[in-house]
Structures are given as C-alpha cells and as structure tokens.
Amino acid sequence: MAAESQFHVLAVDDSLVDRKLVERLLKTFSYQVTTVDSGSKALEFLGFREHEDEEAEELSSSDSPSVSPNNHQESSSLRTIPVVIMSSENVPSRISRCLEGGADEFFLKPLKLSDVNRLRPHMTRTKLMHHKQKEENREEYGEETDDKPEIQPQNQPGMSSYKRKAMEEGLSPDRTRPRYNGVTTVII
Amino acid sequence: MEKNQIHRQVALLRQSLFDQGFIDEQFVQLEELQDDTNPKFVEEVVTLYYRDSTRLIVCIEQALDKNPLDFNKLDSLMHQFKGSSSSIGARKVTAESTQFREYCKAGNGEGCMRSFQQMKKEYITLKKKLETYFQLARQVGPLDSTSRPN
Numbered sequence: 266m267a268a269e270s271q272f273h274v275l276a277v278d279d280s281l282v283d284r285k286l287v288e289r290l291l292k293t294f295s296y297q298v299t300t301v302d303s304g305s306k307a308l309e310f311l312g313f314r315e316h317e318d319e320e321a322e323e324l325s326s327s328d329s330p331s332v333s334p335n336n337h338q339e340s341s342s343l344r345t346i347p348v349v350i351m352s353s354e355n356v357p358s359r360i361s362r363c364l365e366g367g368a369d370e371f372f373l374k375p376l377k378l379s380d381v382n383r384l385r386p387h388m389t390r391t392k393l394m395h396h397k398q399k400e401e402n403r404e405e406y407g408e409e410t411d412d413k414p415e416i417q418p419q420n421q422p423g424m425s426s427y428k429r430k431a432m433e434e435g436l437s438p439d440r441t442r443p444r445y446n447g448v449t450t451v452i453i
Numbered sequence: 454m455e456k457n458q459i460h461r462q463v464a465l466l467r468q469s470l471f472d473q474g475f476i477d478e479q480f481v482q483l484e485e486l487q488d489d490t491n492p493k494f495v496e497e498v499v500t501l502y503y504r505d506s507t508r509l510i511v512c513i514e515q516a517l518d519k520n521p522l523d524f525n526k527l528d529s530l531m532h533q534f535k536g537s538s539s540s541i542g543a544r545k546v547t548a549e550s551t552q553f554r555e556y557c558k559a560g561n562g563e564g565c566m567r568s569f570q571q572m573k574k575e576y577i578t579l580k581k582k583l584e585t586y587f588q589l590a591r592q593v594g595p596l597d598s599t600s601r602p603n
Binding site for chain 1: 479482483485486488491494497498501502505506532533535536537539540541
C-alpha cells in the first residue's frame with residue numbers, strides 16, 4: 266500500500282458531496298488526493314496558465330476544442346496525463362465522444378471502491394512510461410516543481426491524475442485531444 | 454438503556470431505512486469508507502449533503518416561481534441535486550428528482566411542482582430519520598458487518 270502514495274490524484278468535481286466522497290475513496294487506497302471544483306482550477310493547479318482571450322475555460326463545459334497553452338513545456342507535460350471521465354448519467358454517445366476525444370476511461374457515478382481499482386492500471390502504466398522518459402522530462406518538471414511542491418516528490422516527476430465531471434453539454438465532437446502518455450491524468 | 458439494547462435498536466433502525474427504501478446500496482458504500490481514522494464519515498457526508506443541497510433547493514424554488522418556467526434551468530439544477538442525493542444513497546429523494554426531470558423534459562410545469570413538493574417531503578423525512586439514526590449510533594460506536602444487509 267505504501268507504493269500507492271506516489272500516485273497523486275487531482276479530482277475535479279463541482280459537487281461538494283462528490284468531492285468529499287471521491288477524496289475519501291482515493292485515500293483508502295493511500296493515494297494522495299487534491300480536490301478542486303472546476304476544470305480551470307484544475308489546470309491552474311497543474312501550473313497551466315490561461316490564455317489572454319480566456320480560451321482556457323472549464324474543460325467540462327466548453328464547446329471549443331482543447332485549450333492551447335502559451336507554454337509549450339507545460340502543454341507537453343499536460344499531454345502526458347491521462348484522463349478519466351465520470352458522470353452520473355449513462356449516455357453511450359457522450360461516453361464514446363469522451364473516449365474518442367482522448368479520455369482513457371469512463372466511470373459511472375457514484376463511484377465505488379471497486380471502481381478505484383480500475384484507475385490503477387492507468388497510473389502504473391503511466392509511471393512506467395514516465396520513468397523511461399524521465400531524463401527528457403526532468404527539465405519540464407523542474408519548472409513545475411517551483412509552484413507545486415506537493416505534487417513533486419523529490420526526484421520523481423509528479424504523477425498527477427485528474428478527475429473531471431462530464432457536464433450535460435458534453436464535449437464537442439470536433440474536440441481534438443492529444444493522446445496522453447507519460448504521467449497519468451484522470452479527469453472526471 | 455443497556456448498550457446491547459441500543460446496539461440492537463441501531464441495527465434495526467438501519468435495516469428499516471433500507472427495507473422502507475429510504476436508502477440504498479450507495480449508503481453501504483459510505484459505511485465501508487468509515488473506519489477508525491474516519492469514524493464519523495457517513496454522518497459527515499450526510500451533514501454536508503443537507504447543508505449543500507439547501508442552496509440548490511432554494512434555487513429550484515426560485516426558478517419554479519418564474520413565469521414562464523425555464524425547464525432547461527430547472528433540469529440542470531435538479532441534475533446537480535440528484536447527483537448529490539444519489540451519492541449519499543438517498544433512494545426516494547433520488548427517485549423523485551428523476552421524476553422531476555422527466556417532467557422538465559416534457560415541459561410539464563404542474564408535474565414539476567408536484568414532484569418537487571413530493572421530493573421535499575422525502576428529503577425532510579430522510580433527514581429526520583438519519584438524524585435519529587446517527588444520534589443513536591453515536592451511543593454505541595461502529596456496527597459490525599453481521600448487522601448489514603446483503
């Protein structure tokens with residue numbers, strides 16, 4: 266179980282109750298958890314800066330395609346984080362769109378203890394890949410570390426996982442999202 | 454009252470909440486997250502739910518006062534409310550919320566009003582029952598797994 270604490274999950278949900286729930290769920294698996302209530306705060310937490318023209322809206326409600334960051338290094342870090350979508354509604358078409366758009370997994374809410382097991386493969390796979398890329402990425406993570414010591418333990422680049430809630434409006438079908446590799450982001 | 458008796462009362466009360474459909478399996482999930490490091494987790498989540506959902510209920514009430522009704526907004530608000538309700542295992546409340554949303558989709562204002570009133574009744578009833586349950590449970594500490602339903 267001690268090994269799990271190297272995995273850091275960033276949970277994004279606009280519901281206070283669900284944030285508390287997901288936090289507790291993840292902590293029982295000894296993951297580190299941070300919760301935020303919006304996609305923009307999540308991006309902020311990852312050190313992602315907003316565009317002048319406010320293109321970097323909440324991912325969950327935006328119809329526009331994926332945000333394009335100013336900082337290339339930040340963007341490629343972000344691209345290494347896998348995404349998991351969570352919703353209280355089982356709408357196959359919306360789920361497919363999310364998965365096609367780059368999400369790695371879909372969970373139906375409310376999340377159960379058994380669901381958390383499904384997160385692990387994404388995070389460990391990422392960790393392995395990331396380990397290989399470690400040398401290349403060291404510079405990037407070095408920058409991020411300044412702002413977020415809690416995500417970056419010592420020599421290991423942060424294993425950030427995102428969770429983001431899929432909203433009613435869903436994600437635009439034209440949305441092009443880079444396929445994530447490296448660090449796992451689980452976005453619900 | 455002897456501790457064993459209270460213990461039994463708590464178990465019976467808990468079972469009745471399930472049997473009468475007030476709470477569902479999700480409530481058990483909450484209980485499974487409760488342990489020595491988080492001994493009052495279930496009560497905390499439920500308390501948080503009631504505090505947080507009050508805000509949503511007020512919003513819905515205000516929205517129901519408008520003329521004409523904005524069904525999209527009502528549906529969106531109820532979607533949020535339903536989400537939290539189902540997260541704590543509030544079965545009847547969640548069912549009424551679903552019904553409300555059906556009426557929204559059908560553009561049935563009267564149906565919305567009716568189901569909203571019904572939902573509030575269930576919401577308040579559940580609150581009282583859970584308060585009683587938690588009060589009693591506090592006196593005995595954690596229940597063991599043998600008193601749980603399948």
